Amino acid sequence: MSKKSLSHIRNFSIIAHIDHGKSTLADRLLEVTGTIDKRVMKEQMMDTMEIERERGITIKANATRLHFTAADGKVYQMNFIDTPGHVDFAYEVSRSLTACEGALLVVDAAQGVEAQTLANVYTAIENDLEILPVLNKIDLPSAEPEKVKAQIEDLIGIPADDALPCSAKTGMGVAAILQAIVDKVPPPQGDPDAPAKGLLVDAWYDNYLGVVVLVRLLDGKLMRGSKVKLMNADRTYVIDRVGILHPQEAQRFRAVDVIHAGEVGVFTAAMKEVADAQVGDTIADFTAANQGLITPLPGFKSVPPMVFCGLYPTEGDDYEKLKDALAKLRLNDTSFTYINEHSPALGHGFRCGFLGLLHMDIIQTRLEREYNLDLV
CATH class of the missing domain: 3.40.50.300 (P-loop containing nucleotide triphosphate hydrolases)
Incomplete structure (x- = not known):
């Protein structure tokens, strides 16, 4: 290219x-x-x-x-x-x-x-x-x-x-x-021949594809088999598929052969843990990153939560299910926080932090609808 x-x-x-x-x-x-x-x-x-x-x-x-x-x-x-x-x-x-x-x-x-x-x-x-x-x-x-x-x-x-x-x-x-x-609008700046370097813009969990990463590639290219390092997380992955998002496709995923410098695309790399893909991390060519040839991009500003509330499952047996659902939602939304909390009356639950009341309402609604949880 x-x-x-x-x-x-x-x-x-x-x-x-x-x-x-x-x-x-x-x-x-x-x-x-x-x-x-x-x-x-x-x-x-x-x-x-x-x-x-x-x-x-x-x-x-x-x-x-x-x-x-x-x-x-x-x-x-x-x-x-x-x-x-x-x-x-x-x-x-x-x-x-x-x-x-x-x-x-x-x-x-x-x-x-x-x-x-x-x-x-x-x-x-x-x-x-x-x-x-x-x-x-x-x-x-x-x-x-x-x-x-x-x-x-x-x-x-x-x-x-x-x-x-x-x-x-x-x-x-x-x-x-x-x-x-x-x-x-100016075209993007970037070197297509340099080692791969990109910004992790967003990530989410898909039931079929696993963790899907949205990347804006600054230099180089990404394809199936590319070995990449998430520099802040200090984790290494081999990409197993690359694509672009398309609203008409199943899972919105349309496979392509290569994501080139300047483009916005998505990839999967057998990430099992939803916490592995930190939004704002730098995705870099593994060899170049290990040789110190790539410096991490400045991260995103973190926004502190402004509204807090406790979320408890109505059924005590649903605690692990709630914990798993919160972990999946947090992958898409790094501004939402949660820590374990125990109440003598309600049992085990979580104290959650949100950016505002609408944010809180949406997270609660998604937990109830998408994960079939009954919450207090």
Whole structure:
């Protein structure tokens, strides 16, 4: 893979306040680029959890690869990382933004800039991302595009003259957004010929695949048989499959031969322990890491829990089941903490820490639904 081929890659995210139309815009991007067959298209395609669809919010960061033919006739590979919008999930946003070079700042043209928009966009600015303002819901009678452009300039301090008008609901302006990503978001920097080095963006447990690791590869390449070291965890693995995330596939996993420098992909490596894949760790070529040729990337900021509560199984026999479920959920969510706790009245359980009340409610709901636990 030549260095020239990095110029056809764009890694981007979407920043938006809750209910400003981020998931709907994500659906239109999938549709316009032909990533999803129209016959199987449904709302909130990137939101994979039942609870996300039910509440109309994004909780887990997610990623998929789009291909777009730009005005210059070339096909560009776009790695789109979908992020949550609620304040409780700011850690997911910062984690995802680290893997991008650009971000769409989606603002509701009727409601204007809101508090969470500011928090997330400042995270993007800290990461030196190219920010493209997008005015969504431009077709609403209450839309005030000029007023909102002035708000973006006054409150955020970025130029909004060429903010992109769109209606994520109807698809108006979506092709222009994709063209703007090609024109304005810089391609990733990286050396395809150097030893493999990447950032562990996210990881989760899949019942069929085991621990799946989402990686933004900075240098080199990863393929089946690659021997890699997780530098902070000081653990070594041999990769057994590599792929990309695709919302239409079973387990969202589409196998590929190689993940190249600059790309976002996933791999599995027979990790049995969910605690092995620490988000923010550096994935490095085993030989180069052992020779001291690769320095670990700076880790993610850890966010302390703000809300605490005790969780106890109604049935004492379910303690081990609850312990296992918490360990699996924690793999996807390093900001949620738990320690053993014993109560004379309730028996053995866990004291858990969360980022906020919504975060706590979602973890509790997932434990009850996905792991069939009855909790006190």
